[in-house]
Amino acid sequence: MLNIHEQESKYAESARKFRKNVDRDLANQELRSNFRGAMDYLMDKRKTAFPEQDELETLRRQAQLIKQRCLLKLPHLLEELEQNLTKNGIHVHWAETPAQANEMIAQLIASKKGKTVVKGKSMVSEETALNDYLEQRDIECLESDMGEFIVQLAKEHPSHIIMPAIHQNKKQVADLFSGNINDFEHTTDVDALIQQGRKTLREKFCNADVGISGVNFAVAETGTLCLVENEGNGRMCTTVPDLHIAITGIEKVVEHMADIPPLLSLLTRSATGQIISTYFNMISSPRKKGEKDGPEEVHLVLLDNGRSQAFADDELRQTLQCIRCGTCMNHCPVYTRIGGHAYGTVYPGPIGKIVSPHMLGLEATSNLPTASSLCGACGEVCPVKIPIPKLLLRLRKESVKPESQQPVIMKGQGSGRTTLEASIWKAWSLVHKVPALYRLSMFMVTRFRFLIPNKLGGWTSVRTAPKPAARTLHERLRERK
Amino acid sequence: MSTKTELQQLSSKSKSSILAKLKAQVSGADYSKLPVEMAYEYPELSHQQQLELFTNNLTANHAQVINTSKESIERIVAEELSKRNLNKILIGTNSEYKDGLSAQLEVQEYDFDLQQNKPYLFNEVAASLSTSLCSIAQTGTIVLWPDENEPRTLSLVPPVHFVIVDAQKLYPSFSDVLVKQKWQQNMPTNIVFISGPSKTADIQQTLAYGAHGPKELVVLLINV
Numbered sequence: 001m002l003n004i005h006e007q008e009s010k011y012a013e014s015a016r017k018f019r020k021n022v023d024r025d026l027a028n029q030e031l032r033s034n035f036r037g038a039m040d041y042l043m044d045k046r047k048t049a050f051p052e053q054d055e056l057e058t059l060r061r062q063a064q065l066i067k068q069r070c071l072l073k074l075p076h077l078l079e080e081l082e083q084n085l086t087k088n089g090i091h092v093h094w095a096e097t098p099a100q101a102n103e104m105i106a107q108l109i110a111s112k113k114g115k116t117v118v119k120g121k122s123m124v125s126e127e128t129a130l131n132d133y134l135e136q137r138d139i140e141c142l143e144s145d146m147g148e149f150i151v152q153l154a155k156e157h158p159s160h161i162i163m164p165a166i167h168q169n170k171k172q173v174a175d176l177f178s179g180n181i182n183d184f185e186h187t188t189d190v191d192a193l194i195q196q197g198r199k200t201l202r203e204k205f206c207n208a209d210v211g212i213s214g215v216n217f218a219v220a221e222t223g224t225l226c227l228v229e230n231e232g233n234g235r236m237c238t239t240v241p242d243l244h245i246a247i248t249g250i251e252k253v254v255e256h257m258a259d260i261p262p263l264l265s266l267l268t269r270s271a272t273g274q275i276i277s278t279y280f281n282m283i284s285s286p287r288k289k290g291e292k293d294g295p296e297e298v299h300l301v302l303l304d305n306g307r308s309q310a311f312a313d314d315e316l317r318q319t320l321q322c323i324r325c326g327t328c329m330n331h332c333p334v335y336t337r338i339g340g341h342a343y344g345t346v347y348p349g350p351i352g353k354i355v356s357p358h359m360l361g362l363e364a365t366s367n368l369p370t371a372s373s374l375c376g377a378c379g380e381v382c383p384v385k386i387p388i389p390k391l392l393l394r395l396r397k398e399s400v401k402p403e404s405q406q407p408v409i410m411k412g413q414g415s416g417r418t419t420l421e422a423s424i425w426k427a428w429s430l431v432h433k434v435p436a437l438y439r440l441s442m443f444m445v446t447r448f449r450f451l452i453p454n455k456l457g458g459w460t461s462v463r464t465a466p467k468p469a470a471r472t473l474h475e476r477l478r479e480r481k
Numbered sequence: 482m483s484t485k486t487e488l489q490q491l492s493s494k495s496k497s498s499i500l501a502k503l504k505a506q507v508s509g510a511d512y513s514k515l516p517v518e519m520a521y522e523y524p525e526l527s528h529q530q531q532l533e534l535f536t537n538n539l540t541a542n543h544a545q546v547i548n549t550s551k552e553s554i555e556r557i558v559a560e561e562l563s564k565r566n567l568n569k570i571l572i573g574t575n576s577e578y579k580d581g582l583s584a585q586l587e588v589q590e591y592d593f594d595l596q597q598n599k600p601y602l603f604n605e606v607a608a609s610l611s612t613s614l615c616s617i618a619q620t621g622t623i624v625l626w627p628d629e630n631e632p633r634t635l636s637l638v639p640p641v642h643f644v645i646v647d648a649q650k651l652y653p654s655f656s657d658v659l660v661k662q663k664w665q666q667n668m669p670t671n672i673v674f675i676s677g678p679s680k681t682a683d684i685q686q687t688l689a690y691g692a693h694g695p696k697e698l699v700v701l702l703i704n705v
Contacts, residue, residue, distance in 0.1 A: 258656065
């Protein structure tokens, strides 16, 4: 019998501390200025990348429809993808949980007696906390994206899905390198810092047994894995070691190769304002006979981790349209102020708030959907038109729905419900349904308004306490007659 | 640790479970009634305009573009290398430029298997030359289709990458390439789009070139 240890995700634990985390990070001036600077830069870049509103809107609509079509056909496309990948010589593995995915990857590495792994940027491998898992098995798993490399050295998690080390400035990176890399001459010159990273990582690429990568798009009709990147570390990880393992979520599959151009264009322009990334890498098979490089074996691990739960509801399914560009965080007033770590989840910001409840359950994440002013910026910039504000409202409702109410759509339904809040709303609704009760309550509120305390917890920390009027509007109108 | 067979069983169990959950939701879906996906119609550009756009995009991304004729390729490569105090270059096998280059430079062909030669490729090769399949104006992209002669790492590991681009094989957009070349019918092991030298802005949004791949991309655009 298989003994895979399913334990609660460490992210569930940190997501529960959301409010504490927010207090901690709001008080950190350096962090706030790092985020403010970075978000202003990224918003500006995106704006320049879409000079024509008409083009942007046409592309967004097209991309939304492409993703919706691919989701409607998802089970069939996954089967087609597996068939074509297998035909091309790429092995496919299916995992329902992070623990299963990790076990599969560890087994693949062990089968090659692998000891050192280089990893290209993969948020899905963050979901599974793969680095920790491999480390416990004495396998060195080194992040090779510059931002991820920095974050790993600092023993942190990415604070942004596109720019993982955005919370650090160059001075902090320089100090980090000084403390961790031998022979590093302290400098805050960004070119010199990057060249240091290049030197350290090139040695690793040269010697690694295994390369692990994510996938931006998986094309069903051809059995092709597409990777978008600027640095070349993704190409290194997928080309130089003998074994390449890719890991991705089941929602990343698209039907046709022809679906890629509009999605790719929106992805890079929304993410960093680039018309295209430096590299776009399409992998369709392991090394063929006669070829002189490329991995002997290529594997793809398809991970569910709560995605099928989101899929089961028509409205929530739109969550899976996401192409992980990160532009919703760049435009979010909450994210910009509290930063990426406060959320405690793998995916921060607006997309994190709507995707994490499916991965970790509402019990650990019921605070997240409430951390929004519902200003609507995220929905407005989303390249695949996910109605994020609407989904936030929906998740708020799911989290306070009575636990017993059928059908249960989400793990942790009702976990945000408190008896006090529920009773207040019940009373509120009763008062508004029964005229006599309404009049009585208005009478009480106006006559006993002096009983309202001056301090009302969080509400009065930055405001004065509300004071009801001496007469209700109804009464005053009656007096005028 | 679990054995290979156990994990295969687990994978197929997970597969059935995931697919069953998904299928239960969309089993009755009618694919004939999907909304029409309208693509944006970009203004048509003349060949000359496309060339300009291509060059501007690449230059904006820090690539060096040199207009040249097929006959001058070897001379220009030698000149550019000597500007960088280099005199060696790695090229693909069966290259038509081998003889011309050998007359002026120390030429090494990629005639080895990477597995036994990683330290050599990573530490001793300073520049490489590759050809390309076609290119894309809208994004300033060069499409490489690596093969036995020109392996994937030829355009990745050496710090200076020279790439030959034929102006006659320039397409307006990625979508056009797919329509005309129909890659879908037969995908090679790897296709890579290159739109500049390797770069990163991961430290304080400051652009730095030569992150992991080539620090310099020199495009030899055959245009006469």
